[in-house]
Amino acid sequence: MWRSIASNALTLLIVALVAMAGAIAWGKGQYTAQGPLESAICLRVQPGSTMTRVSRNLQDQGAVSSGSIFRIGAEYTDKMNQLKAGAFLVPEKSSMAEITDIITRGGASTCGTEVVYRVGVTRTDVLVRELDPATQSYSTVAEFYPDVTGNEATEIPAKYTEVREASDTRFRISVAEGTTVWRVIESLKGVDFITGSVEVDEMPAEGTLAPDSYEVKVGSDVDELIARMTAAQDKRLAEIWDTRADDLPISTPEEALILASIIEKETGIPEERREVASVFVNRLNQGMRLQTDPTVVYGVSNGVGFLGRGLRQSELQSDSPYNTYVIPALPPGPIANPGLASLEAAVNPDETPYIFFVADGTGGHAFAVTLADHNANVAKWRQIEAERAN
Structure with a gap:
């Protein structure tokens, strides 16, 4: 009799253990499986929140199928007490494991x-x-x-x-x-x-x-x-200078910064920066003056405020070290904070024959090799200016 009872008890224990193992396997599968979220949500976790409160919020928003399994999974992976405050982007179909990682890894908020x-x-x-x-x-x-x-x-x-x-x-x-x-x-x-x-x-x-x-x-x-x-x-x-082209008419990173700042002020068209850079490089190589208005403006304003008017003839003829209509070289310093693209253009300009450019009315510029072609482009620009003034 006692042998029968022991045998039955052992059988029940084995059945219970198998059922428990099956439940654990099922729970792990639910925790790591693709979630039910149909579209991404922004989950806000307030300071002082608990994993229980967050799990209920996630269940209410349809991000997890079971708040209980979510909490058990967080506990099992030792993340129950690692909850971070913030606003977190939860992508569609995120698993419970992925959501747990999102809200416990820390760092800046990713949405909201x-x-x-x-x-x-x-x-x-x-x-x-x-x-x-x-x-x-x-x-x-x-x-x-x-x-x-x-x-x-x-x-x-x-x-x-x-x-x-x-x-x-x-x-x-x-x-x-x-x-x-x-x-x-x-x-x-x-x-x-x-x-x-x-x-x-x-x-x-x-x-x-x-x-x-x-x-x-x-x-x-x-x-x-x-x-x-x-x-x-x-x-x-430093990184840009190490990638510079050969035979540039600039010899130091500081000169590259100066040239990049002029390029930055001359064009807001990303595709033009290397072309504009080629004009200045060609001029420097030929010993020509750069003749660029932004440097003169900087000499007048010293980088303070906004000039808000055209340059006067007296300013174009001044002996300012920033007056590139007079000095046959780069100005003594940068005239603005250049961005990465302008820095890259300064040390790796396009190879062109251009030595002139002027606005073309589209936001970009018309480039020229000869003075005659440049004067024709200037005349077109003056006509556009006159039409816009009327």
């Missing part, structure tokens, strides 16, 4: 709201943008102009005030190609989500702040941001 503080050549603005998880594209929901030099400030919208305090909002400072150091520093004075002073005793050297988009955290130090910009430009210039 972002504030972009844009430093432009002539003005600075602030955009509040929202990411559509389905299309993964941003749309602007609010915009204003901060109170900085050169701006006509506008009222700060309520939406900005709202997202400014949200824990999952991302913040970026974007610096456009062709800005001057003065413009960048003045604009940074209007950023209310970073700290520190930009009242520096000595401004960074012109051209040394890399145009780019910089993600920052609320309360981060402005001096550290400026150091990041400077380090980025140093790194770019």
Whole structure:
């Protein structure tokens, strides 16, 4: 009898163990299998949230089939207590394991709201943008102009005030190609989500702040941001200089930076940069003056403010070291912060015979080899200007 009871008990135990193993295997399969989410979502995890609360949210949004299995899987993989606050993009069909990794790995938020503080050549603005998880594209929901030099400030919208305090909002400072150091520093004075002073005793050297988009955290130090910009430009210039073409009429990285800044100010068309660079390289090789207006403008303004008018004859004939209508060489320093494409163009220009160019009315330029052809292109441009004035 006791032998029969023991045998039955052992059988039940084996059945139970097999059932448990099967349940565990099924649960693991559910945890790692493709999820039910039909389209991407933005999952917001508030500070102080628990995995239980998040799992319920995910189940309510149709991202997981079972909140319980999600929690058990997180516990089994030792990620139950690694939850990070933020806004996270959860792609369609994500498995529970993939979602767990997304919300526990840390780092910057990957979706939701972002504030972009844009430093432009002539003005600075602030955009509040929202990411559509389905299309993964941003749309602007609010915009204003901060109170900085050169701006006509506008009222700060309520939406900005709202997202400014949200824990999952991302913040970026974007610096456009062709800005001057003065413009960048003045604009940074209007950023209310970073700290520190930009009242520096000595401004960074012109051209040394890399145009780019910089993600920052609320309360981060402005001096550290400026150091990041400077380090980025140093790194770019060093790498670009190592790839330079042979027989260039420039002999140092500093001269490459100067030439790149002129290219940056002469054209906003990416496809033209190497062609414009070829004109300046050809002129330098032939001992010709560069005769470029942006350098003269910089000599007049010293990179401060925005000239906002045409050049006067007296300025075109001045003895300024930046007057390339007079000096037969590069100016003594950069005239703006050039971007990566202009740096690349400066050291690897196209091979062309061109020594002239002028605006063609489309935003680009007409190039010429001879003075006669150039004068014809200038006449066409003057006609376009006259027609636009009427």
